[in-house]
Amino acid sequence: MSDIPAAILRAFELLFTGDADLWRIVWVSLKTTIAGLVLATPPAVLLGYVIAMYRFRGRRIAIWLAQAALSLPTVLIGLLLYLLLSRHGPLGGLHWLFAQPGIVLGQFVVALPVLLAFTLAAVQGLDERYAETAIALGASPIQVMVRVLHEARFGVMAAVLSGFGRVISEVGCALMVGGNIEGQTRTITTAIALETSKGEFAQGIALGIVLVALALLMNGALMLLQGDAHTVRERA
C-alpha cells in the first residue's frame, strides 16, 4: 500500500507534464461522448416533448420503455450492440466494432433514454398555461414547441448534462463495443478499469481527477446559465 502516495504524485506528474497517452484517452472520451450527445439530443428532446404534450396510442408504453431503459445496465446495451455489430451480425458490414463509430453508437443508445426521460419530466412539469397561451395567441404546433422548450430550457439543459454524466462515466458499453484499444478506443473509464486491474494506479488516478474536473466544470456552467433563475419563494 506504500506505493499509493507515489501513485498520486505520479498522477499529478502525468496531468501537468502533458502526457500524450493520458490526453489522447481524454480526447477519445470527450469526442465520442459529445458526438453521441449531439446525435441523441434532437430526437430525444423531440420525442420527450411529443410524449409530454400529445395523447396517442402507445404513449404509456413509450414512457414505460424510456423509464425502464434508464435502469438498464450499460454493459447489456454493449452486449446488444456487440451482437449487432459483430462480423456476422446484421450491422457487421459497417465494421464499427472496436472502432470509434461503434462507441459513438453506444453513447447514443445510452444517452437517448436519459435525455428523453429528463425532457419528458421537464415539459410535464411546466405550467400548462405556457402552451395554452401560445396556442391562444395563434402559435403553430412548431411555434408552441419552440416556446415550451424555451420555457423548459433549464430542464432540457439538465437533461443534456445528465446525459453527458451518464455517457462519459459509463464503462460497460464502451468496453464491450470499443475494446479498450490503445490510441483508438481507450476511453477514460475503460482505461481506469483495465489499468487499475494491471496495478497501474497513477494513470487511473489522473483520469479520475480529469473526470471530477469535467463534472465540476459542466455543472458550474449550468449554474452560470441559470444565473437569472429564481427560487421557489421568489416565483410564488
Place this chain on the structure above:
Amino acid sequence: MSISIHSQITAAVYENANVRPRDERRRALLGVRGLRKRYGPRLLFDIDRLEIATHSAYVLTGMNGAGKSTLLRVLGGLERAEIDSLRFACEDVLRVHPYPRALRRAIVYVHQHPILFSTSVADNIGYGLVVRGEPPAAVRPVVEAAMEWAGVAHLRDTDPARLSGGEKQRVALARAKVLQPRLLLLDEPTANLDGAAREQVIALIPTLVDAGSSVVIACHDRELIGLPDMQRFKLRDGHLEVRSPAPSDPSQPPRHS
C-alpha cells in the same frame, strides 16, 4: 384578414335578439347552438343557444364550478365540447375540431392568472404578432402603443416573473389587444386584485370594446357587472340565462352595488 371579415359583417343582417338597434355597429358575431360539455357521465352544461354581437361587452356570471371558465375555454378553442352548430361572422363553421384557423385568429382567451413568457414584457406583448409572421419593424410600434395603453411602458425591461398580479393582467390584456381580436374571452380578470390594480384593469375593458372587440368576461366582480352597456349571461344549473343589460343613459350614473 380583418378586412374580409368586416365586409362580411357589413353585408350581414341582424339576427341576434340581443342586439339593440341603438348601436348601429352591432352585428351578429358568434352564434352557437347546442353546446354541451361532459366530464364522463356528468353533464357540466347544456346550452341551447349563445349569441354574441360585435362591439359588445358581456359578463358571464355563475357559481363557482358552474363552468364559466370551461365555457370560455371551449369558445377559445382550448377545450373540446359537443357543438351542434356554430356560426362566426355570418359564416357557418362546419368543423369545430380541430379548432378552425379563422376562429383562432379572431378569438383570444386570457387566463384568470395569466402566465408571461420568460422573455421581456415587450416580447410578450408582441408574441402573437411575431408568430403571425409580422416583421419586427411593424410589431415594434404596435407593442409600444399597447404598452402605453396598458400603462406598462415603464416595465419594459422588468423581468416578467417579478411583475405584480395586476401588472401581469395588464400585460396579458395588451398581449391580446395587439391582435385586434374580434372576440376577447377574459377569465376573471380582476380576481385576486384589489384597490388601484383592480381599477386599472376595469378601466381598460371599455376601451377594448371601443377598439372594435367584443368581450366576454367571466367574473363575480360587481363593478365589472355594473359597467354601462354590459350585457349579462348567467350559467345556472347547466343552462345559460340571458339577462337584460344595465342602462347606459348618460344622465344616470352607472349602477354600482
